[in-house]
Amino acid sequence: MGVKTYILKRTAYSVALIFIVVTLNFIIFRLMPGDPYAVMIEKYIMTPEMIEATLRKWGLDRPIWEQYYLYIVNLFQFRFGLSHRTYEPVENEILARLPNTLALVGTSVIASTILRVLIGIYTASRRGRLVDSIIVSASVVLNSIPTFWFGMLLLLFLAFDLGLFPAHGTITPPPYTPKDPWAYLLDYLWHLALPFAALTAIITGGGVIRTRNLVLDSLSQDYVITARAKGIPERDVLYKHVFKNIQLPIVTQAAMSIARCVGGAMTTETVFTWYGMGRYTFESISNLDYPALQGIFFVICLLVITSNFICDMIYGFLDPRVKYGGE
Amino acid sequence: MVEKRTLWKRAADFWDKYKRSKFGLLGLAILMSFVFMAVFAPFLTPYDPILDRDLAGWLAYPEWIGLIDPSKAGLPPNIRIPMVKQAIQGEGEMIVSNSSLIKTFVEDGSLIVEVVNPTGTLRGKESITLISTFEYQYDPPRTFGISLWGNLTGDTEDFILKAKFDLTKPNGEKVKVWESGYTAGFLGRIKSGQLIDVRSSSPVLLLMLGLPPQREYFAKKVFSEKGLFQLKATFEFTMLGTGKPSKLRLILHHYQFIVYGRRFGLLGTDDMARDIFTQIVYGARISLMVGIAASLTTVGLSVLVGVIAGYMGGKTDEALMRFADLVMVLPGLPLMIVIASVLGGGLMMIVLLLSVLGWAGSSRNIRAFVLSIKEMSYVEASRAKGAGSWRIIFKHILPSVMPIAYANLALYAPLAITTEAELSYLGVGGNPFLISWGKMLQYAQTRGAFQYNAWWWVIPPGLCIALLSLSFILIGHSLDEILNPRLRRR
Secondary structure (H helix, E strand, C coil): CCHHHHHHHHHHHHHHHHHHHHHHHHHHHHHCCCCCCHHHHHHCCCCHHHHHHHHHHCCCCCCHHHHHHHHHHHHHCCCCCECCCCCCEHHHHHHHHHHHHHHHHHHHHHHHHHHHHHHHHHHHHCCCCHHHHHHHHHHHHHHHCCHHHHHHHHHHHHHHHCCCCCCCCCCCCCCCCCCCHHHHHHHHHHHHHHHHHHHHHHHHHHHHHHHHHHHHHHHCCHHHHHHHHCCCCHHHHHHHHHHHHHHHHHHHHHHHHHHHHHHHHHHHHHHCCCCCHHHHHHHHHHCCCHHHHHHHHHHHHHHHHHHHHHHHHHHHHHCHHHHCCCC | CHHHHHHHHHHHHHHHHHHCCHHHHHHHHHHHHHHHHHHCHHHHCCCCCCCCCCCCCCCCECCCHHHHCHHHCCCCCCEEEEHHHHHHCCCCEEEECCCCCEEEEEECCEEEEEEEECCCCCCEEEEEEEEEEEEECCCCCCEEEEEEEEEEEECHHHEEEEEEEEEECCCCCEEEEEEHHHCCCHHHHHHCCCEEEEECCCHHHHHHHCCCCCCCHHHHHHCCCCEEEEEEEEEEEEECCCCCCEEEEEEEEEEEEEEECCECCCCCECCCCCEHHHHHHHHHHHHHHHHHHHHHHHHHHHHHHHHHHHHHCHHHHHHHHHHHHHHHHCCHHHHHHHHHHHHCCHHHHHHHHHHHHHHHHHHHHHHHHHHHHHCCHHHHHHHHCCCCHHHHHHHHHHHHHHHHHHHHHHHHHHHHHHHHHHHHHHCCCCCCCCCCHHHHHHHHHHCCCCCCCCHHHHHHHHHHHHHHHHHHHHHHHHHHHHHCHHHCCC
């Protein structure tokens, strides 16, 4: 299997996945209890002509497959309709919030991947000692803690009680307007700190054990024994030889952690009133803002599937079996 | 009989092994205490988690707050002064303006007051006053109030009934708390036997008294000092003298002066003064139910798919595993949020979604295991003897798959529990008549737990979620080690 076939295969798979998700989305909103336009017809007493005109206006008089086609076309042009709550186009609302979510999820995924690897290797090299058992227990405990609750604790004690961090939003509200872009960035990062810490801690927690087990597996392999026999320092054995050999599963884990991180961000953003997609989801749920939910769902799925695709590409790049063909 | 004994013996053997796992026992102990909580909820707490409001002041600290924060040891608990009982039993007194016109007697703890206008020509005011005192040695409460439940019968048109409530502070200052004119429809309510509940935090009362509209202002002002407080409840009857003899009968079932506590129960109260401990206890039911139901259906599905794929092989296997791959990469939480909030369906929907989206991962493991079992010589032998597919599946494959399934059961439950919590925290799939731990956290977030630093509202629900998940994880790992020695972890 060459690089080209690999890329093509993964691309086809991702596109298929997007279509499945999109179709699911379409079906879900058709299955919704109650008629989407019955509300309107009930609200304003309508003549049959008016009903017909309304149905035509929203394209509801067309056969279902044509509706589906229009839906797909609109979706891929990022036209999600008007929000039930603000009467703004949903895509504008999403566009305003997406960068914040990307910042939160991106930093958390990268930081947790690095932490997971470092801590995993470290604790594997200290196997059986006190540090090892402490880290493993901490990892098990962190794995069973709900992300948002951890965030709530941080918010309660560090932001509200001690006042070390801001309690709301992504930047300090208007009276404080930094002209200097660096000051602005600093303010942003200061607000990012707590949600980032909450998300990273929990995402890292569960993965440490898996990395540790990977390293332990590698440590019993022949090449490690050879390397040690050659007198290579233990540090180099761990961080050069072993690391190189566990790269692939680490990439797979990172890909899996993206989905978890996006899920975690939805609640964490709500906790910290972080102006992102998760917070928007919460607002849309409480206001039954269906067009917004539909748009959010599409964008998040796109985000997860795209990042998985990128991970697949990195995997392909790292895996010699893909690069040089063969199985 | 023989069958039974071996089963019993196997269970005993298993328990012998399980006993050796310290973490497994810890997990089992935690799980059992939550099960105990869920089953005996009504015996553990007398309150209802949602309906019983105003059990104390809003956001009251836990009762034991003084132990960890001595500066809060002086916060008041709930204080209820039964006005009628105190006045009759000599600790207070009852003053009647004219004993020939007003007769009082007590029946079943209720005070009955009869006012007569024997000729129907008398005009003027008569009154009955209940006085009692109480010692107050605490910091100011957030709110206090009176609750009055009476019944008025007789010739109500020939009298005007007014009530008022005054209070004398230890320094002799008189404070007017309430008069019946402040409560809209007072006469109608007392005639129909409705409870009249006056609260010092009520904006209407503050407006009537001409006080600033801050909820805690009145309570702080009244209880600014400690000492002996005197309470005075007065009922005033104005006879209209319409010409015919008339009679009025007022029954006071219940008349209380209440200081709403700032500490209450094991875990304090929420913003509507509902008991948080009660909510925790009843929340255990939901989390356990969702956790167990979802992991049963999920593991059931994964066993079904895994066994079919592994046993059938070929095209079926290929198709099922492709499908499993697909389900595994679907973004689970967003999908659940959208489906549950659009289609509704409450907890059942959450369980359904958890199992539909969760079976894929473990079905792969089970399939791999089935593949290896299928090739075992005893299965071959069984097949050679002419055993059918069903016999092989039920006799050989399922029994050897079950150990993996048991461990998976315990390992999937935490995911189900945390996901349910996340969904209820976001307000998805909620049932307004059930309060789960996730929903408690949502309420805490949106109703000001942070602003008031109400840690007793934020910590317990999350801690319970974490503990319950942890117990399942510990049990799952122990089961895994005992039942699947080949997969033993380091």
